[in-house]
Amino acid sequence: MDNENQNGVSGSGCEILIPFNERKPIREIERNLIKKYRKKIWSKFIKAIKDYELISPGDKIGVAISGGKDSLLMAKLFQELKRHGQIEFELEFIALDPGYHEDIRKLLVENCEYLEIPVKIFDAGIFQVADKIASDYPCYMCARMRRGALYSRAQELGCNKISLGHHFNDVIETTMLNVLYSGNFKTMLPKLKASNFENMELIRPMYYIEETDIQKFIQSSGIWPLNCACMVAAKKIGNKRFEIKDLIEDFKQNFKNVDKSIFRAAQNVNMDGILGFEKSGEKYSFLDFYDEGLEIPKRD
Numbered sequence: 386m387d388n389e390n391q392n393g394v395s396g397s398g399c400e401i402l403i404p405f406n407e408r409k410p411i412r413e414i415e416r417n418l419i420k421k422y423r424k425k426i427w428s429k430f431i432k433a434i435k436d437y438e439l440i441s442p443g444d445k446i447g448v449a450i451s452g453g454k455d456s457l458l459m460a461k462l463f464q465e466l467k468r469h470g471q472i473e474f475e476l477e478f479i480a481l482d483p484g485y486h487e488d489i490r491k492l493l494v495e496n497c498e499y500l501e502i503p504v505k506i507f508d509a510g511i512f513q514v515a516d517k518i519a520s521d522y523p524c525y526m527c528a529r530m531r532r533g534a535l536y537s538r539a540q541e542l543g544c545n546k547i548s549l550g551h552h553f554n555d556v557i558e559t560t561m562l563n564v565l566y567s568g569n570f571k572t573m574l575p576k577l578k579a580s581n582f583e584n585m586e587l588i589r590p591m592y593y594i595e596e597t598d599i600q601k602f603i604q605s606s607g608i609w610p611l612n613c614a615c616m617v618a619a620k621k622i623g624n625k626r627f628e629i630k631d632l633i634e635d636f637k638q639n640f641k642n643v644d645k646s647i648f649r650a651a652q653n654v655n656m657d658g659i660l661g662f663e664k665s666g667e668k669y670s671f672l673d674f675y676d677e678g679l680e681i682p683k684r685d
């Protein structure tokens with residue numbers, strides 16, 4: 386077990402994002418975000434917020450920070466929006482320490498300090514528990530526990546929303562994972578209401594932003610983000626998400642804009658061309674609607 390960490394849970398980490406250059410001054414990083422990366426990052430962030438009505442005046446948003454490239458960028462985007470935008474809202478930056486190696490935690494703290502992200506770090510021994518109770522497939526358990534812990538912390542801090550750093554590629558990979566492995570059509574939504582926490586919503590404002598642009602931004606800023614700091618799952622199970630990522634890359638060689646098509650498929654489900662669907666836990670067949678029977682409400 387050459388990858389054991391102090392806590393005795395394994396993991397070898399994943400690919401490392403190496404900066405292109407020295408760390409740029411913070412003011413330059415912030416300027417680049419709304420100038421150089423306006424089209425690829427900033428405008429897409431704003432568009433998702435508008436299209437999906439992710440922020441309302443008076444919101445207090447808990448920005449979930451793992452210390453990885455996506456959530457560090459998300460934190461900076463929110464700060465810029467607060468600075469330049471017209472909507473009044475408040476921010477809290479929340480990181481859970483699931484049991485990171487001390488060097489990893491140091492990197493998280495250091496990056497947040499440099500980027501002027503006033504993060505609050507909470508200890509939550511998630512890695513140990515996930516490894517113990519779900520050692521074969523710890524990711525699912527870990528994500529569920531993390532979500533619950535995040536909601537509670539956010540609620541304690543008076544937040545009504547929690548924002549996650551999922552991006553365009555996470556969305557299409559989820560869609561493909563469901564089609565290819567679960568035999569259902571279900572994507573990752575840009576917002577949803579928390580089922581066990583009253584008045585709490587989850588939002589994903591990086592919904593339209595492509596991962597390659599996030600990588601470029603982070604690398605050209607000279608930041609070393611946490612690269613998959615998980616000590617439980619990394620390389621332990623064949624990570625299906627990585628396989629799907631590769632598969633979509635392969636598709637792209639032969640099908641133009643295949644990634645955009647996968648994304649759009651979830652916006653254009655044709656209810657007259659499907660065999661069945663599930664709504665609020667109930668299953669329906671097209672036969673239920675074939676003669677007259679159940680009606681899908683018509684839009685005015």
Ligand SMILES: Nc1ncnc2c1ncn2[C@@H]1O[C@H](COP(=O)(O)OP(=O)(O)OP(=O)(O)O)[C@@H](O)[C@H]1O
Binds near residue numbers: 448453480481482549
């Ligand atoms: N330990 C954590 N503390 C707080 N938020 C977290 C933590 N881990 C994950 N998140 C939130 O959940 C999102 C998705 O988590 P996931 O593990 O899939 O990360 P990711 O896709 O590698 O993103 P990132 O680059 O931000 O780590 C993150 O972007 C972040 O907003």
